[in-house]
Amino acid sequence: MKTIQFITMRVTEHPVFQNFWYPVLPAVDLQDEPVAFELLGQRLVLWRDGTGQVAVMRDRCCHRTAQLSRGKVVDGNLRCPYHGWQFNAKGICVQVPQLADMPIPASYRVSAYPSAERYGYLWVCLGEPIAPLPEIPEAEQPGFRVIPEFYEMWHCSGLRLMENSFDNAHLSFVHAATFGLQQEPAPADSEITELADGFQFQSVVPVANSPLQQQNLGMTSDRTHRILNSRWFLPFTRKLHITYPNGLIHIIVTAATPIHDSSSQIVQFCIRNDQESDAKAADIIAFDRAVTLEDRAILETTDWDTPLALDAEQHMPSDKPGIIMRHKLAALIRQHSHS
Numbered sequence: 001m002k003t004i005q006f007i008t009m010r011v012t013e014h015p016v017f018q019n020f021w022y023p024v025l026p027a028v029d030l031q032d033e034p035v036a037f038e039l040l041g042q043r044l045v046l047w048r049d050g051t052g053q054v055a056v057m058r059d060r061c062c063h064r065t066a067q068l069s070r071g072k073v074v075d076g077n078l079r080c081p082y083h084g085w086q087f088n089a090k091g092i093c094v095q096v097p098q099l100a101d102m103p104i105p106a107s108y109r110v111s112a113y114p115s116a117e118r119y120g121y122l123w124v125c126l127g128e129p130i131a132p133l134p135e136i137p138e139a140e141q142p143g144f145r146v147i148p149e150f151y152e153m154w155h156c157s158g159l160r161l162m163e164n165s166f167d168n169a170h171l172s173f174v175h176a177a178t179f180g181l182q183q184e185p186a187p188a189d190s191e192i193t194e195l196a197d198g199f200q201f202q203s204v205v206p207v208a209n210s211p212l213q214q215q216n217l218g219m220t221s222d223r224t225h226r227i228l229n230s231r232w233f234l235p236f237t238r239k240l241h242i243t244y245p246n247g248l249i250h251i252i253v254t255a256a257t258p259i260h261d262s263s264s265q266i267v268q269f270c271i272r273n274d275q276e277s278d279a280k281a282a283d284i285i286a287f288d289r290a291v292t293l294e295d296r297a298i299l300e301t302t303d304w305d306t307p308l309a310l311d312a313e314q315h316m317p318s319d320k321p322g323i324i325m326r327h328k329l330a331a332l333i334r335q336h337s338h339s
């Protein structure tokens with residue numbers, strides 16, 4: 001078994017990461033054509049069968065390895081572009097044009113994986129789930145609206161984005177142009193409650209309130225504060241739950257779905273207890289977008305091959321969330337390591 005000194009966040013080297021649910025695609029982006037997605041270094045094809053049901057399979061034909069995502073959905077099956085073999089949603093080959101009526105060997109099949117549709121996204125687990133799909137009750141409650149914000153690949157590891165989400169010390173620097181208070185770099189205090197599959201994070205953070213945000217929040221003051229009651233879900237999903245003094249709730253859910261060791265698919269949506277007539281979705285996205293691009297510019301410069309040993313990097317008290325993440329990730333990897 002590897003000691004912690006040698007454990008890094010090369011996610012493809014740790015099979016345990018296959019046992020979590022990850023959002024891989026906005027559900028509306030999967031229509032008649034198959035779509036390719038790489039998850040934990042595994043090439044997948046997503047498609048909808050004749051009933052609209054989502055199928056997820058390895059994107060590699062069992063005949064001559066052609067990419068099935070270049071094929072077509074025909075009669076509710078996925079047809080390989082190379083020799084036309086057809087596979088059903090379970091990955092079983094149900095038609096081989098060249099064999100006419102001869103029986104199809106049972107070995108003609110590709111691996112299929114479970115999927116779920118939740119919060120407007122398609123989620124996939126490559127193994128046996130060891131944690132439920134992250135619960136975001138507000139996304140399904142009346143009085144709240146869900147706004148898809150963006151979906152894009154970043155060159156950084158999931159851990160880097162997760163620890164950044166709970167890092168009160170970077171706001172005055174990275175977010176000076178959006179909401180950080182430049183003259184007040186001291187990080188707000190926070191309280192963390194550890195949970196089996198992550199933690200709960202509470203903090204009250206003073207922030208600048210730009211003209212765009214004044215409009216989005218319905219508050220004219222040029223500064224305000226955020227009451228945070230946020231959640232980290234192992235391994236790479238965060239839920240920032242922000243309440244503003246006027247009662248407005250702005251929840252940002254972000255997943256850093258691991259594509260490969262050095263890249264993550266960033267899936268972000270927000271949930272609010274107001275309506276389009278109160279604040280336009282486009283303006284809300286514009287603000288959150290600007291903030292996230294500020295983070296991206298920094299996070300893509302960090303080492304993606306993040307070590308979990310604490311002596312590999314230097315720390316300060318406000319780094320506690322990231323330290324707990326390192327402990328929990330290292331424990332998880334060790335617990336499920338067979339070598």
Ligand code: FES
Pocket residue numbers: 061062063064065066080081082083084085
């Ligand atoms: S490679 Fe797929 S049918 Fe031949």
Ligand SMILES: [Fe+2]
Pocket residue numbers: 164165170174175295
């Ligand atoms: Fe940030």
